[in-house]
Amino acid sequence: MKLTSEQVKQFNEQGYLIVPNFVPDNEIDEIRNEMSNILTNMNIEDEINNTFQTNEQDRNSNKYFLESGDKICYFFEPDAIKDKKLVVDKGVALNKIGHALHDLNPVFEKFSYHQRIKDLINSLDFYKKPLSVQSMYIFKNPKIGGEVGIHQDSTFLHTSPLTTIGLWFAFEDAIVANGCLRGLPGSHKNGINRRFIRDKDGSGALVFDPKENTDNYDKKDFVALECKKGSVILLDGAVVHYSEPNTSNISRHAYTLHFIEGDGSAVYESNNWLQRPDPALPFREL
Numbered sequence: 001m002k003l004t005s006e007q008v009k010q011f012n013e014q015g016y017l018i019v020p021n022f023v024p025d026n027e028i029d030e031i032r033n034e035m036s037n038i039l040t041n042m043n044i045e046d047e048i049n050n051t052f053q054t055n056e057q058d059r060n061s062n063k064y065f066l067e068s069g070d071k072i073c074y075f076f077e078p079d080a081i082k083d084k085k086l087v088v089d090k091g092v093a094l095n096k097i098g099h100a101l102h103d104l105n106p107v108f109e110k111f112s113y114h115q116r117i118k119d120l121i122n123s124l125d126f127y128k129k130p131l132s133v134q135s136m137y138i139f140k141n142p143k144i145g146g147e148v149g150i151h152q153d154s155t156f157l158h159t160s161p162l163t164t165i166g167l168w169f170a171f172e173d174a175i176v177a178n179g180c181l182r183g184l185p186g187s188h189k190n191g192i193n194r195r196f197i198r199d200k201d202g203s204g205a206l207v208f209d210p211k212e213n214t215d216n217y218d219k220k221d222f223v224a225l226e227c228k229k230g231s232v233i234l235l236d237g238a239v240v241h242y243s244e245p246n247t248s249n250i251s252r253h254a255y256t257l258h259f260i261e262g263d264g265s266a267v268y269e270s271n272n273w274l275q276r277p278d279p280a281l282p283f284r285e286l
Helices: 005-014 024-040 105-113 115-122
Strands: 016-019 072-076 094-099 130-138 149-151 165-170 181-183 195-198 206-209 232-236 241-242 254-261
Touching: 005 016, 024 105, 024 165, 105 149, 105 254, 115 165, 181 232
Parallel strands: none
Antiparallel strands: 016 232, 072 094, 094 130, 130 254, 149 241, 165 232, 165 254, 181 241, 195 206
């Protein structure tokens, strides 16, 4: 599916774009069935200590997170675990699974490299050689799915110059009640002023640079990006966005992909948290 000139204009002006009816129901069913299989085969005991929280301090010095760029890793909601024991049902315990589903799982790979996505990305006339760098399946389960704080994707997946674009696929309706995305229109035009990097001291710690976040955003200025199941939201890597906790009784499953320019005109920073150290599994062209 190619974007119209009006859609491209809107994306360039706002920094985000909602495209409805992008993913057919049967493909969503296939992906969700595969995710059910993954969850069934997950070893809770092996993963229980790898809690992921979507606030800043809890990402730091997390070896499991640091080494997840070329693996399929499991990240729990913080409220799902107490005293190293699961205190909620396994089916709602996870925050997300990432970050190489698109390269390591055949079902997700088929979806992630589909011609439909290639046509969408190419219609932006932005990339010469788009590389897929990251994927995440996000659960946002009812009553437990946590807030994702105000951020820019290029803070985490930085290139010089900035070339990161994200695709956010709604596998269920995303509404205010279950924690839909919220974007700040036009904020991508200001670039980014903060990065999330591997510490220079070689310790493997992850730090923000600069350490203090001086941005002072008013949540009233953000737009709720509500969308129906099967929609995709395009996100410029510099657009400011976040999501509230899911306080409803319905989940908000989604899948994300992130791309960068790979033709040599942009540099993917060596101190970005996400790396592919194995030459046998490089970032692949879309």
